[in-house]
Amino acid sequence: MSQPGPLEGVIAEAKKPAPGRGLPPVHLWNPAHAGEIDIVIKRDGRWVHEGATIAREALVRLFSTVLRKDPDGFHLVTPVEKMRITVEDAPFIATRVDAEAGVLRFTTNVGDLVEAGPENAIRLEADPATGEPRPYLHVRRGLEALIARPVFYELVEMAEERELPAGTTCCVQSNGVWFPVGPPGARAA
Numbered sequence: 001m002s003q004p005g006p007l008e009g010v011i012a013e014a015k016k017p018a019p020g021r022g023l024p025p026v027h028l029w030n031p032a033h034a035g036e037i038d039i040v041i042k043r044d045g046r047w048v049h050e051g052a053t054i055a056r057e058a059l060v061r062l063f064s065t066v067l068r069k070d071p072d073g074f075h076l077v078t079p080v081e082k083m084r085i086t087v088e089d090a091p092f093i094a095t096r097v098d099a100e101a102g103v104l105r106f107t108t109n110v111g112d113l114v115e116a117g118p119e120n121a122i123r124l125e126a127d128p129a130t131g132e133p134r135p136y137l138h139v140r141r142g143l144e145a146l147i148a149r150p151v152f153y154e155l156v157e158m159a160e161e162r163e164l165p166a167g168t169t170c171c172v173q174s175n176g177v178w179f180p181v182g183p184p185g186a187r188a189a
Contacts, residue, residue: 026068026077027141037076037083039063043146045093045109064110067091069142092145094137097154104155104174106137108145114138117175122147122155124180133182155181 040048047054047063054060067085068077074087094114096107104116114120120138127134135147135155147155159170159181170182 023065023140026066029077029079029082031077031079031081033081034075035081035083037085039076039083039085041074041085041087041091043089045146061110064092064112067143090136090144090146092139092143094145094147094151097147097151099158102173102175104172106145106147106151108139112139112145114140114145115175116172116179117177121177122172122174122179122181124182135181152181 038050039054042048047060054063063076066076066078068075069091072084074085074091076083076085092108092110092112094106095109098105098107104122106114106116108114114137116122116137120140122135122137124133124135126132133152135152136144137147139145155172156170158172160172161168162171162178164171164178164180169180171178171180173179
């Protein structure tokens with residue numbers, strides 16, 4: 001009988017139910033076995049294993065629940081092993097935003113529902129190569145979602161000009177927090 005490979009081991013452990021509901025407590029797990037696995041989360045949100053896109057959406061969602069960011073990189077973590085993977089940009093993509101009663105609710109490409117606010121900030125940086133805005137949303141425990149361009153355009157349309165210490169800035173509000181999304185006049189651009 002052959003030993004299961006690292007991918008099969010991660011799948012088997014990740015399928016085990018977590019105590020209670022919600023996401024597994026990966027932040028509490030410190031397995032003795034550590035290694036690497038040829039999984040890359042591409043800039044466009046695709047998960048690729050050994051050069052082939054993982055086409056099973058349920059498998060990608062399963063892996064996303066055991067993803068953890070440590071000081072030395074991204075890992076798929078179970079109680080028995082920790083496997084380093086490669087993430088080209090952010091591990092998730094925010095593919096939708098809904099605004100209701102002062103709250104911005106985002107949906108990610110792996111099905112996470114995230115409310116922007118004090119715990120889940122929106123941050124904006126410039127792409128070093130193009131200068132284009134690169135907006136991100138904190139999802140959980142240091143993991144972020146790149147906000148997809150159409151969703152970012154929706155945010156810019158919702159934006160109001162606000163006076164911040166850095167000057168007048170276009171911002172959106174969620175859960176009582178204002179987040180910069182562009183320079184003054186960004187809505188007219």
